[in-house]
Amino acid sequence: MRRTSIVLVLALGLFLTACSAQEPEVVLNEQVPAAQAVAEVAEGEEGEPAVEADFAAAEAVWVAEQLAFTSAPSSMPADEVVMGLQVIGGLPHNVIFEGLEGDRVLVDGPGEGEFAAVNTIPAGTYTYYCGIPGHRAAGMEGEITVG
Numbered sequence: 001m002r003r004t005s006i007v008l009v010l011a012l013g014l015f016l017t018a019c020s021a022q023e024p025e026v027v028l029n030e031q032v033p034a035a036q037a038v039a040e041v042a043e044g045e046e047g048e049p050a051v052e053a054d055f056a057a058a059e060a061v062w063v064a065e066q067l068a069f070t071s072a073p074s075s076m077p078a079d080e081v082v083m084g085l086q087v088i089g090g091l092p093h094n095v096i097f098e099g100l101e102g103d104r105v106l107v108d109g110p111g112e113g114e115f116a117a118v119n120t121i122p123a124g125t126y127t128y129y130c131g132i133p134g135h136r137a138a139g140m141e142g143e144i145t146v147g
């Protein structure tokens with residue numbers, strides 16, 4: 001009888017340990033600090049970081065809210081251009097042109113606010129997207145003509 005009680009106590013202990021709070025699994029759309037996301041996107045890639053600029057001077061502006069670009073330009077001038085990002089809400093967002101300088105972040109918004117950066121963009125058609133993990137998969141991408 002005593003041996004059965006010990007086995008039951010051990011089994012109950014193992015059960016409670018298995019059911020106790022554990023670290024959650026990482027999910028695709030888990031939010032990370034913008035600085036970390038930028039490092040993941042740009043790690044090992046060539047290209048200079050974007051130069052910050054005045055948002056009022058932006059020639060092309062993306063508006064990001066929740067997991068969507070609620071407004072985005074379809075075209076912008078080539079060469080040196082001030083790019084703006086308005087973030088509504090607390091989620092971080094950024095704008096990357098696929099294939100341009102190793103998918104370097106062109107303008108970064110670590111939280112709510114208005115952000116701008118000067119970039120040199122060659123003429124062409126690009127797919128832009130938000131590089132924060134899970135955001136592109138949620139639909140934060142589009143196409144822009146530069147020239």
